[in-house]
Amino acid sequence: MASFKLNNQNLSQIAAKVLVPQYNRSILKTGIVHVGIGGFHRSHQAYYTDQLLHDETTKDWGICGVALLDFDAKIYNTLKEQDGLYTLIVKELDGSLTKSVIGSIVEYLFAPEDPKKVIEKMASPEVKIISLTITEGGYNYDEATGAFNFGNTLIQQDLDNPQAPKTIFGYLTQALKLRKERSLKGCTIQSCDNIQGNGHVAKKMLLSYVRVAEPGLVAWIEANVSFPNAMVDRITPATSALDIEILKESSDIDDAWPVVCEPFKQWVIEDDFIEGRPAWETVGAQFVEDVVPYEKMKLRLLNAGHSVLGILGALYGFSTIDEAASNADISSFLRIYMGNEVTPTLGGLEGVNLKNYKFSLIQRFGNTYIKDQIDRICSQSSAKIPIFILPVVYEQLEKKGSIDYAAFVIAAFAIYSVGVNEFGTQLIIKDAMEIVLNEKAILSRKNPEAFLEIESIFGKLKSNETFVEAYIKAYQNIVQNGIEKSVKDINSNVLNEI
Template structure:
């Protein structure tokens, strides 16, 4: 066995004899991008595209400063700090092989709770042209019921009172942009890389809502000097497991405390709206387009919603990974029907996209037995995901008086899931900011199923849609009486008979 090498800059030349590593001079790279949220997805996606770009040695001004925003990001911050921003990307191919390389695009790391002013100063730095975000769907502080920014959030109230020590992205961005304005600097691009339709619009609307209250005189400057491109991002990136870390050490002799694992597929479709310049990511596979919306809608309502469908139904059946759920022919047939009957009719024309091929590719990607994407990861924060991935499909179908039965079934299954046990009575690991409220309404739903739909911040006005409520109530009773598998079989048979 080769000697174990700790992943860091000092050992990089030696590590390069074992697996591909950055060949560019990292010490000469300037930071042009501040990225907030340095979890697995960013490191498998934007940071990889940027790393590929930096191998063109004429490009030296697009290094990434990774910001760990939240208190629980301490571990990833310390890991990357100790490894000089370096980490290993392990791509799990469909044939079971692994492609491994070291990524070097993150050239600086900051931990926001430790030094908020340093992060604000970095975001305001003249060399920074882009501030990009992976802060999860819930990070945008949007309330589905009011369709507005949630000023009731205690963290937002904290930021309004403590401008120099913010806790949310809105507090940081506001203070950084204020510094740019008062110093007479240029604006920048704020780029969301989260799974939200119109993620650029959402970012702009939520930020301006906050700014109007926190720093009203800044609003016009932001409108004139900051751009917010929409983008569609795609790559399945499961949580890194201890066995992934062990595999890396055993096969390469490299000690990386937090490598990233992902599937081979990746996609990034971006609106070309960068007010202060941008990397030429299109040379390494990104697509720049005039209108991202159709691509986003397709991906969120098919891939992301599909993940949630498999996760919720799979969890109730006792599965632990997504490939196990999609390996159940009844569940995969149900997902197919959901995509064909309820989602496809609301997508409209997608130029250059073969939808049937796309849907088929999703089932193959979900079924990649090497990825082992944990169901509890996919089901985490469903309260933030449901309004974005599933509700738009339901609302569009209600408007055209189309089918909502399959989405209603998934919603009923989520209500049962929120009781906290699978069908065999085993405890479920539920990770959701609204866990207590979901559980309370799920318990009330035992006697009165509609109670679950009363969570306005998740379901909006869905409880007023009689057609949906009837389909949901019927599905709820069916699941309770017969179990998910029997219900899904019956639904599949009915769909086939009706089409």
């Protein structure tokens, strides 16, 4: 049987096989501009919004997806050819697939093609929210100081060419400037990235840029733009060619870029939307006064857990996260790390059973049907480790708690950054700091402390004797005895888990 190309015209035929939008997409207003229309946005915020749009009274919250960077051309062209539609494939724990077509993205723009069009859309009176999934590195701050990085050549380009920006900060500044000049209302800038205090960070970085680019705009932003914090969670691996083929064979849908994800989802949001918001709470989101405890829980357990599995798994020679999570020694390592080092740094979590949450993470990581690639999880580790792991190190050092497992992970990261594991397998390293990481990793073969000299990642950690001692011990153990024996050795010293 012939498959149907996913687009508006073929929705009625596709509806015979999978769930499709039951709302009239043509009458939706674009209330949200979202920058960064990759897999996570489409499995999370766009999914929640799609569910909400099935309420016939909701017509003001369609999404305009913006592809910001040159290499985003593929996703832009895909959405354009498919009328913004895509298939969400939920890989259940029993291996079954729950499929639905998502229709909340009703417009799509490619920023490099027409920057002014994107600026105008962001400045549109009907747009109440500009949301972001631009990755941890997209916020352009120095990990050691927390200050905005004006040394970034793209930032310099935006300052010199404000009407043809390359970064999110250039776009937001020009859009907000238009709103002010046209006496329009402000809007909400909503970060959906894995950064603790992501709203606070977005505000701090934007205002840092604006003070240099458009200093007269600062007071207007402070009075008319809100930056709610949020915690987001749904494991969303890269889509494979096999996923595309299975969708075509099982459901007769020809979708060039479906999204696959796990069944679990969570969205905890600070209720601070200056010009209104969708009623996402009616479809499972949770609005709270203080997001911080939930953010810490997720960043330090789930996101850090992913990094632990990714780095150790790469050294073991595994290619997917579920393989690493299914290894008894790595699983025990992660359980002990979460129980002995992370848990003491987490505060009160209303409505959360922390022990159950940690057990659920082990189950989620081990979902054999997700097949999240280790090289994806390890990508941009130089930006992830200071956010996911090092805050635990600093807090534990202050209270004289255990840091041995975190130090072991950093040592493993130094060895990983050489680019080849002990079995001679080349490692795929995708990192903005790849060259520096590699140079310091090679120097560390003679002097392990050399890796800790990367101040933009590790700050002043090299001067802490307790941490350095644990790090060197772990480094030497891995080099001398191999990763597998080293993990067994460190586990054998601890009885506590989760």
